[in-house]
Amino acid sequence: MKTRVLLAIATVAAPAGVWAQHAAPLLPRDSASHALNRLAYGPRPGEIERVARAGVLRWIDAQLAPDQIDDEALAGREREFDVLKYDRGDLARLYAEVQRARQERKRMGDTAADKPDDSPVAVKGRRFAAQVQQLAVVRAALSQRQLYEVMVDFWTNHFNVYFAKGADRFLTPDYIEHTIRPRAMGRFEDLLIATAKSPAMLFYLDNWESVAPGASPPFPLFARRRGGQAVRTAPKGINENYARELLELHTLGVDGGYGQHDVIEVARIFTGWSIRRPQQGGDFEFHDWAHDTGDKQVLGTEFERGHGMDEGIRLLKLLANHAATIHHVSRKLCQRFVSDDPPDGCVDDAVAAWQRTRGDIREVLRAIFHGPDFWSTVNVRAKVKTPLEFVVSAARATAADPDTTPRLAQMVARLGEPLYLHVAPDGYPEKEDAWVNSGALLDRMNAAVVLAAGRLPGAVATLDSIAPVTADPQQLIADIDDEILGGTMSENTKRVIGGQVSDIKDPVQARALAVGLAIGGPEFQRQ
Amino acid sequence: MTISRRVFVKSGGIALFSVGLDPLFLARAALGLDRLSPPSTALSRPILVCLFQRGAVDGLNMIVPHGDPLYYRERPRIAVPGTDVVDLDGYFGLHPRLAALKPLWDSKRLAAIHAIGSPDATRSHFDAQDYMESGTPGVKATPDGWLNRYCRHDREHQDTPFRAVAFGPELPRILAGSAPSLAIADLQAFGLRAPQPAARDRLTRAFEELYAGSATGLLSTSSQEAFQAVQMLQRVDPTQYQPANGADYPRGKLGKAMLEIAQLIKADVGLQVAFADVTGWDTHVNQGASEGQLAARLSELGQALTAFAQDLGDKLDDVVVLTMSEFGRTVRENGNSGTDHGHATAMLVLGGPVNGGRVLGKWPGLDPANRFEGRDVAVTTDFRDLFAEVLARHLGARDLSTVFPGFTADPTRFPGAISG
Numbered sequence: 001m002k003t004r005v006l007l008a009i010a011t012v013a014a015p016a017g018v019w020a021q022h023a024a025p026l027l028p029r030d031s032a033s034h035a036l037n038r039l040a041y042g043p044r045p046g047e048i049e050r051v052a053r054a055g056v057l058r059w060i061d062a063q064l065a066p067d068q069i070d071d072e073a074l075a076g077r078e079r080e081f082d083v084l085k086y087d088r089g090d091l092a093r094l095y096a097e098v099q100r101a102r103q104e105r106k107r108m109g110d111t112a113a114d115k116p117d118d119s120p121v122a123v124k125g126r127r128f129a130a131q132v133q134q135l136a137v138v139r140a141a142l143s144q145r146q147l148y149e150v151m152v153d154f155w156t157n158h159f160n161v162y163f164a165k166g167a168d169r170f171l172t173p174d175y176i177e178h179t180i181r182p183r184a185m186g187r188f189e190d191l192l193i194a195t196a197k198s199p200a201m202l203f204y205l206d207n208w209e210s211v212a213p214g215a216s217p218p219f220p221l222f223a224r225r226r227g228g229q230a231v232r233t234a235p236k237g238i239n240e241n242y243a244r245e246l247l248e249l250h251t252l253g254v255d256g257g258y259g260q261h262d263v264i265e266v267a268r269i270f271t272g273w274s275i276r277r278p279q280q281g282g283d284f285e286f287h288d289w290a291h292d293t294g295d296k297q298v299l300g301t302e303f304e305r306g307h308g309m310d311e312g313i314r315l316l317k318l319l320a321n322h323a324a325t326i327h328h329v330s331r332k333l334c335q336r337f338v339s340d341d342p343p344d345g346c347v348d349d350a351v352a353a354w355q356r357t358r359g360d361i362r363e364v365l366r367a368i369f370h371g372p373d374f375w376s377t378v379n380v381r382a383k384v385k386t387p388l389e390f391v392v393s394a395a396r397a398t399a400a401d402p403d404t405t406p407r408l409a410q411m412v413a414r415l416g417e418p419l420y421l422h423v424a425p426d427g428y429p430e431k432e433d434a435w436v437n438s439g440a441l442l443d444r445m446n447a448a449v450v451l452a453a454g455r456l457p458g459a460v461a462t463l464d465s466i467a468p469v470t471a472d473p474q475q476l477i478a479d480i481d482d483e484i485l486g487g488t489m490s491e492n493t494k495r496v497i498g499g500q501v502s503d504i505k506d507p508v509q510a511r512a513l514a515v516g517l518a519i520g521g522p523e524f525q526r527q
Numbered sequence: 528m529t530i531s532r533r534v535f536v537k538s539g540g541i542a543l544f545s546v547g548l549d550p551l552f553l554a555r556a557a558l559g560l561d562r563l564s565p566p567s568t569a570l571s572r573p574i575l576v577c578l579f580q581r582g583a584v585d586g587l588n589m590i591v592p593h594g595d596p597l598y599y600r601e602r603p604r605i606a607v608p609g610t611d612v613v614d615l616d617g618y619f620g621l622h623p624r625l626a627a628l629k630p631l632w633d634s635k636r637l638a639a640i641h642a643i644g645s646p647d648a649t650r651s652h653f654d655a656q657d658y659m660e661s662g663t664p665g666v667k668a669t670p671d672g673w674l675n676r677y678c679r680h681d682r683e684h685q686d687t688p689f690r691a692v693a694f695g696p697e698l699p700r701i702l703a704g705s706a707p708s709l710a711i712a713d714l715q716a717f718g719l720r721a722p723q724p725a726a727r728d729r730l731t732r733a734f735e736e737l738y739a740g741s742a743t744g745l746l747s748t749s750s751q752e753a754f755q756a757v758q759m760l761q762r763v764d765p766t767q768y769q770p771a772n773g774a775d776y777p778r779g780k781l782g783k784a785m786l787e788i789a790q791l792i793k794a795d796v797g798l799q800v801a802f803a804d805v806t807g808w809d810t811h812v813n814q815g816a817s818e819g820q821l822a823a824r825l826s827e828l829g830q831a832l833t834a835f836a837q838d839l840g841d842k843l844d845d846v847v848v849l850t851m852s853e854f855g856r857t858v859r860e861n862g863n864s865g866t867d868h869g870h871a872t873a874m875l876v877l878g879g880p881v882n883g884g885r886v887l888g889k890w891p892g893l894d895p896a897n898r899f900e901g902r903d904v905a906v907t908t909d910f911r912d913l914f915a916e917v918l919a920r921h922l923g924a925r926d927l928s929t930v931f932p933g934f935t936a937d938p939t940r941f942p943g944a945i946s947g
Binding site for chain 1: 581582648650651652653654688693696697698703708709710711712717718719720721729730733734736737738740741742743744745746747749750752753756757806811812861862863867868900
């Protein structure tokens with residue numbers, strides 16, 4: 001009883017008293033640090049103080065309205081990424097050129113197929129692919145719209161495609177720019193429909209080739225074989241791949257109450273959802289001739305024949321607003337923002353907000369951030385960062401200003417999360433056991449040391465913004481604790497870093513080592 | 528009682544081990560440490576290498592039932608022609624790109640198990656992989672993997688951080704759990720990096736102290752394993768490795784993983800369970816027959832296994848390589864010259880202890896009446912029967928009830944992959 005009273009008093013001291021019985025006596029700086037670790041990719045130097053002073057709930061509200069946040073600095077940096085000037089048609093042509101050059105090389109008897117292709121066009125292709133990955137890291141590091149960038153990463157994994165699968169090499173950039181990003185904080189239903197119609201997803205999960213059994217096109221289909229000769233392809237059949245992942249991963253969830261029968265019916269509904277000239281980076285196209293003209297039934301709902309593409313749209317709307325979907329996606333959001341094992345209360349709040357607003361993602365997020373579980377001390381610093389979160393938060397903590405050089409993206413890949421390259425449609429995992437293992441931890445330590453020492457081209461740390469060059473190890477450690485670890489540095493860490501820097505004469509080197517140890521150390525792995 | 532091998536490695540001696548452990552363990556543990564620097568062949572211990580073919584390999588085009596005309600009727604575009612198949616027993620044959628494995632078959636060190644799979648009907652990659660790795664088909668809530676549970680159950684070998692190693696950036700589900708296990712993306716680059724050895728050692732010590740004093744939960748256990756592994760690896764120096772007997776590993780992730788597994792086996796650092804992923808088996812479109820997409824993947828697999836066997840030489844007598852895949856693929860080819868998600872598949876078992884030269888398991892045939900749900904090869908061997916046999920007869924596991932909860936390992940159902 002006594003504890004409860006004490007907690008109630010502590011609550012008053014917290015920013016706006018939004019949290020009730022789980023309430024923790026989080027001080028404004030702690031709340032700011034927590035919010036910056038979850039809604040953002042960690043604090044930049046001075047940011048904890050700024051957010052605490054402005055009011056953490058006000059900052060959260062601002063993050064929930066990204067359109068209102070000025071992001072001109074990032075826009076300037078984005079303009080340096082050439083790849084953004086190319087649409088998917090341009091990229092498809094570039095890809096075709098690389099392929100042609102490779103064929104030519106083979107024909108000329110250059111049999112060392114394993115040797116990297118150093119032709120100018122191949123180099124350009126590789127540079128663009130690397131830019132696409134680096135752009136994700138740069139945006140996460142530099143954008144003022146931090147929550148928005150976190151949500152882009154969330155949906156990119158929820159609606160995963162694989163960058164290295166055939167046409168997705170040139171369809172993926174467009175998918176990120178024009179399918180995911182414009183809808184990352186909109187309505188779930190719109191996002192779901194947009195992904196269903198996106199060439200990248202249609203190609204990734206093979207739906208573009210799925211046609212009703214026995215259907216054949218009114219014109220001959222041709223495909224190009226290895227030798228470059230066009231050959232007539234056989235009529236295609238039905239493909240269940242997209243249907244299955246749509247139900248299992250994108251919407252209802254694996255325990256969402258559907259069966260193999262539903263998967264087949266969904267696949268029938270999506271027959272004809274295809275791509276116009278995929279090898280040229282073409283757009284979505286519905287093929288009437290390929291569509292299954294029979295009646296269908298999904299989850300007990302009838303889809304009467306004769307409605308063509310509308311059947312699919314109707315189905316997507318039904319799925320987007322299905323109770324199982326709402327629960328599944330809400331739970332994933334709580335897992336991302338609150339805890340690897342999300343509390344039921346958090347999920348319930350998110351579900352209620354979803355139902356109230358018909359899937360307005362911003363309102364679902366608001367409900368999570370205003371709920372008691374988000375602020376509960378058991379959930380603070382409870383999550384381990386993914387490789388992307390680790391690298392971006394390290395870049396932010398050291399005030400690095402990354403450019404188009406893909407070194408940070410390579411670092412993320414090295415730590416186990418090569419961006420857009422998760423083969424399976426479930427996207428990169430969120431839970432810590434997927435990321436914490438001895439090899440990966442050593443890699444994180446190495447990455448931290450390299451970054452803090454300023455040895456990473458294109459992402460040079462500016463440690464002056466954390467701590468001045470000082471001969472006083474205690475001051476140095478206190479500054480690092482404040483700016484990088486939000487005041488959570490353990491006594492042991494202070495002692496170890498103190499011991500390490502004590503005999504280094506050059507204060508610049510000492511500072512770099514201290515920052516490297518702090519970022520590679522255990523506290524910084526958590527968010 | 529739980530004895531932490533951590534304590535053991537750190538202490539650098541066997542004095543701590545006076546408590547209730549059998550003498551064999553003490554002897555092995557002591558030898559394990561002594562053997563750190565100069566590799567020796569004085570002591571053989573059984574080793575299991577698991578390869579997961581992620582994406583569901585088409586068992587019918589890997590171990591081809593070329594004696595069945597139905598196979599050719601159902602797969603007009605993607606069947607491997609009888610003239611290309613490497614015949615094994617008049618009915619089954621190897622895909623031609625696996626031909627390099629034939630000598631191992633002939634010397635009875637390679638067996639295949641057909642019509643093996645999960646009792647669970649799911650055709651979802653994620654569910655089926657999950658079940659095969661957790662070892663509990665149909666139960667999603669199992670927190671750990673069966674290889675990890677085996678490691679926990681059999682502590683006899685718990686004397687080195689290299690006891691259970693996954694070759695890849697992430698620790699797979701199959702090794703997830705409380706028994707220490709290691710994920711290694713690149714053996715040569717394992718550990719802290721610094722220009723000079725002195726700087727490297729200093730950095731290593733500093734981080735070790737940081738984690739020893741401040742890490743909690745998984746960060747704590749994983750970091751302890753990391754630093755022990757660094758210590759041991761420093762002494763065996765993987766940068767100097769040369770494959771033996773002219774073994775030629777294929778380029779790519781699998782070849783690299785198999786080479787590193789061979790390296791660790793020969794370095795005698797106590798490796799008992801190794802794991803690697805092989806991806807690219809989800810052949811929905813243009814699967815190919817004797818040539819093509821699947822052929823290319825099988826070729827890499829065959830080359831990697833052959834190189835591994837050559838490289839190990841006599842050491843293969845202690846090793847069993849087990850391939851697994853979450854399910855098989857439809858008997859009938861689909862409209863895209865590929866195959867969709869099916870049910871039973873085929874697995875390979877390779878190594879000295881293998882009862883080889885035979886296709887094991889009960890073959891249900893391709894007759895539609897005997898198929899699962901009318902379309903897929905039916906499962907006649909529960910994958911746990913094979914896994915349990917390998918654990919019991921090769922690694923010497925005694926109590927499998929904790930490794931495969933809810934499943935009774937019955938030797939009469941073992942497919943007979945390991946020679947008794």
